[in-house]
Amino acid sequence: MKKIKLISAFALFFMLTTAMTCNDNDDSPSNNSVDPTPVINTVNNGNWRITLYNDSGSIETNNFANYIFTFGANNVLTAVNGSTTVTGVWSVTSDNSLDDSPSNDLDFNIAFSTPATFTELTEDWNIISYNATKIELIHVSGGNGGTDYLTFEKN
Known part of the structure; x- marks a missing residue:
């Protein structure tokens, strides 16, 4: 009989402790x-160049030297270097998923299908900072844990 009371008391203690540590917002994204719009308006204004591309510690900025980037209408991203034009897509979206850190931020999405050097930019980047002349982005890989940095500056 003492064992049943002890087990019951332990079970009650466990349930109360668990209930006290739970939060209604634990399983759902933030509603905030x-x-x-401010980031979209910033990048839509003018031409940009990449001043830093750090691929998990390897500086690969030169792969994009002399390319001028335009974040155009209908989410068309254009990179031009003389007679060479590379086209991709871009968007800025609100991300309040729990899989991302921070969980309530903006994603700067870039996608290129070719050439290979440009496909490396294809990510959902988090915005570190931005102003009228500079946008600093970061992406932490879920697979290998590498951290990439990408900076655009107004041309």
């Missing part, structure tokens, strides 16, 4: 979305 960040407005992507």
Whole structure:
């Protein structure tokens, strides 16, 4: 009989402790979305160049030297270097998923299908900082844990 009371008391203690540590918001994303409009308006204004591309510690900025990037209408991203034009897509979206850190931020999405050097830019980047002339981005890989940095500056 003492064992049953002891087990019951332990079970009650466990349930109360678990209930006290739970939060209604633990399993759902935040309802506070960040407005992507200011970033979109910033990049839509003018031409940009890559001043830093750090691929998990390897500086590969020169792969994009002399390319001028335009974040155009209908999410068209264009990179031009003389007679060479590379086209991709871009967007800025509010991300309040729990899989991302921070969980309530903006994602700067870039996608290129070719050439190989440009496909390395294809990521959902987090915005570190931005102003009228500079946008600093970061991406932490889920696979190998590498951290990439990408900086655009107004041309």
